């Protein structure tokens with residue numbers, strides 16, 4: 044059997060759903076190995092930035108698994124620190140990709156070649172930073188942003204900021220753990236299920252409330268090393284009674300870039316004919332390299348003219364609405 048390493052999948056790259064019976068708790072667990080190493084293969088990033096990217100990609104899988112949609116979920120961070128832009132994407136069938144831009148004016152890469160602590164996190168994202176969670180549907184009705192939530196990055200970790208996001212958007216108490224190392228990235232999302240009548244504030248069940256608090260404490264004692272190395276059963280056994288754990292079959296997660304010539308052509312059209320023709324005059328051709336996978340797309344003068352020929356405009360090609 045031939046393994047295609049560019050799109051390969053291993054059992055280690057997996058997301059799994061679980062519930063803890065007799066407790067108002069559900070959750071998702073993810074661990075990435077080959078998908079994580081493949082997606083950052085072309086990116087030279089200092090350690091703390093790399094860890095932030097791995098955490099964001101793990102988070103995108105957890106969010107994609109816990110929200111129902113058909114398309115692509117994007118977690119996009121804009122900041123004024125050393126990481127101006129970070130994008131992590133996951134489709135509903137768990138194809139991931141991600142990219143981070145390190146701004147050297149904020150410090151040398153060596154300054155950030157350190158573990159991702161809360162202090163380093165603040166220096167990476169800066170003071171005026173936010174992230175957007177976008178779900179774009181790709182159903183038969185065509186592409187379109189269906190939902191976007193924007194959250195200020197005020198916490199001391201990405202997990203903390205995401206917990207705030209869930210508290211405001213879904214109104215479900217949520218605990219999130221995210222970790223990324225050199226070889227692997229992993230995450231755990233624990234959510235308190237709505238009770239009968241949809242109440243989650245514990246007013247109609249102090250038992251449910253204390254069960255949720257037990258589960259929260261259980262998540263807090265799990266170490267980063269355990270999350271990276273252990274099976275989901277073992278990870279959860281540190282704080283929960285695994286007799287109550289119901290684990291559902293997993294979904295494979297893989298690295299896959301969705302860039303294609305059509306999307307790049309769309310980018311060039313958006314730049315405008317004048318600007319693109321100027322680039323062709325200066326450089327002989329326009330080359331756009333995909334930031335996620337480094338694949339180059341080259342358009343020579345003739346191809347650029349075809350691109351801006353009104354007969355080839357997208358609105359003239361698709362008349363079946």
Ligand SMILES: [Zn+2]
Nearest residue numbers: 300302333336
């Ligand atoms: Zn690509």
